[in-house]
Amino acid sequence: MRRPFCAPSMWLAPYIAATEGEDSGCGTGQMTSLLLLPFGTRPPPPITDFSAPAVVRALVNRINTGESSYEVEEGGTSSQQAVRSGVSPNKLASLLLAAPHCVPFPQRVEVFRALIAADKYHNNNVPVIRLTVNRSSLLGEAYGHLAQAGPAIKARLEVTYLNAQGLQEAGLDYGGLMKDFIEDVIHDGFNPDYGLFAATREGQLHPGSQAVHMDQGPGLLEFIGMMVGKAMYEGMLVDLPLAPFFILRLQGRRPLFDDLQMLDEEIYRSLVTLKQYEGNCADLGLDFTIEEEIFGRREVVELVADGARLPVTKANRLQYVALVADWYLNGGTRGAAASAFAQGLGQVIPLSWLSLFSPKELNEVIGGGTAGELDLDDMRRHTRYSGGYSEASSPVKLFWKVLHQFSSRDRAALLKFVTSCSRAPLGGFEYMNPPFVIHKVPCPAPLMATIAGPDVDRLPSASTCYNTLKLPNFRRASTMREKLLYAIHSGAGFELS
Known part of the structure; x- marks a missing residue:
């Protein structure tokens, strides 16, 4: 005999909450009746501001007040496209709270970005953090400078690098050095050889069994979690495939x-x-x-x-x-390690925001998951040119020809050389800000350099703050390939710029 233990409408409650509201002009009963009508006979839905900022306003309002509905503010920017849709920001906010995976992944990414943008707006007066670090002992020095920063890590980091000789590297930090610093600290912290993290057979990372027993282990785990949160906060992608059972712990769920x-x-x-x-x-x-x-x-x-x-x-x-x-x-020790990491991450990104995504999707948000291959057509489509270059310029054509011949590793190295991040933005190069730019560096060369004789001898350089590749006007593809590979793999930090 089957006994009802729950209210009859319990399983419909999230859906009803997500599809009713003041803007619908009808109550629960009328809304349910409308859902039973054939699609062709239903009244058309209203024109709605469905932008990510509008959804965030609705989502934050629901979290803070617990209200079931409210009027969305009017007067969005011109970029907020009004679309004829069966849902409104108010309804999508309900759906995100009740069943986030019913909302398409790209829209959830937009909401996640808008949540971060709103948080940045409220923290825009946090003072800049300045630090000087040596590349040869980056993780230890970064930990010493920033371990106690807490939520203040959301501020802009102004980084000065010292080279192997203890001299200050050439380069002013307007954002590029910070990105380079964050990615390198995370890479060093997650290196399995260091002992804080281990890898599964598939190469997915999780805290090591001995991590919390290492010298300063719990503090380092918390710090690495904070730096991963900082990367997400700054919109960076890092090559960091996390194990699904580890992500479940970060989301407040229990692996089975x-x-x-x-x-x-x-x-x-x-x-x-x-x-x-x-x-x-x-x-x-x-x-x-x-x-x-x-x-x-x-x-x-x-x-x-x-x-x-x-x-x-x-x-x-x-x-x-x-x-x-x-x-x-x-x-055991793994549970304590995951808790320490989560504590650091949560100081930058509220852990509740991670529940917008499945473990696989969150890996894409953090680092593109396994889809690390650059889309060169998308990259070319959104590249800008300056200094006299255009898409029709001969050196530009040579550049794209050489880039197509590069290995995946070399392409990632080139992107890191120019932008300080080896991964393309989630959603494509459309979301790179500032956009990827190829700037002309005019250099003299003999008239016959296109077929024989000496070519331009100058190396390419980069302005990572502005995602700009400063490309000399090489005459031959072989020269461009040689100079690009030398520049991106030289390990000279910002000295080449």
């Missing part, structure tokens, strides 16, 4: 048994075998404990009170399997 397979295939298979074991489980000699290794020292952890005296039997083996999986995914 099947997530253990990605973390440790051997333990997962052992637990599956135990679940299906046909014999007497008591013969296996298991109890409700597990061994944790901390830098070569083994410690016994009890999964339940007095677990060392509780044998695993056929009656309680499912409880044992669940507790072991939960300990590896959510407890």
Whole structure:
């Protein structure tokens, strides 16, 4: 016999809340009736301001006041396109709160960007943070300067680099050095060789089992989380594929048994075998404990009170399997490490905002996920030219020809050389601000340089603050390829500029 434990309308409540409101002019009953009408006979929806800022105003209003509906402010900018749609900003805000994945991913990204823009507007008076760091000890020095910054890290960072000789590198920080600094700190922190993070077989990153026991481990984890939040806050993409079970922890959700397979295939298979074991489980000699290794020292952890005296039997083996999986995914040192990282990230990006996305989508928001290949057609379509160059200029044509011949690694290095970030903006180069620019650097060369003889000998340089590649007017593709590869892989920091 089936008994109703919930109100009949419970499962429709999020949908009804997302589709009714003052602007609909009808109550719940009338709205439900309209939904039952054939599409061709329904009244047309109103013209609506469906821009991301309008949705954010509705979303923030609902979070702050708990109201079920309100009037959206009038008078948006000319870029806010009014579209004939079946939803309004008020309704989309309801849907984002109740079931975010019912809203298309690009629209959720726009809302996420608008939330950050609104936060920047309210924090525009935070003083600039100035710091001087040496590239050879970047992570340690960055941690020393910024570990206690807290939410003030949202301010602009003004970075001065020292080279290997202890001399100040050439380059003024109008944004480019900051981007370079953030990406390099994150890269160093997530390097598995450092010990804070480990990688799955698929190369996805998560806190290492020994991270919290390292010297300053919890503090470094919190700091790295803060820097990842800073990258997201600044609209940067970093090559940082996070493990889905780690992302679930950041979103305030709890990874489950099947997530253990990605973390440790051997333990997962052992637990599956135990679940299906046909014999007497008591013969296996298991109890409700597990061994944790901390830098070569083994410690016994009890999964339940007095677990060392509780044998695993056929009656309680499912409880044992669940507790072991939960300990590896959510407890022990990994759980503490994930909590420290989340605490740092949450100082910049409210963790509730991460729930707008699935783990796979959040990887795209952070770093483009696995889709790291640059779209050269999109890049070319949104590139601007200055100093006398145009799309029809011979050196420009040579540049695009050479870039098509580059490997994926070389293309990413070129983008980092020019913009301080090795990934294209989420959504394409349309969202790069300032846009990618190729600027002409006129250099003399013999008339026959296009076919023989010496070509232009100057190296390309970049103004990362303005995403500008300063490209000499090379005459031959071979010369351009050689000079570009030397410049982008020289590791000379900003000295070439």
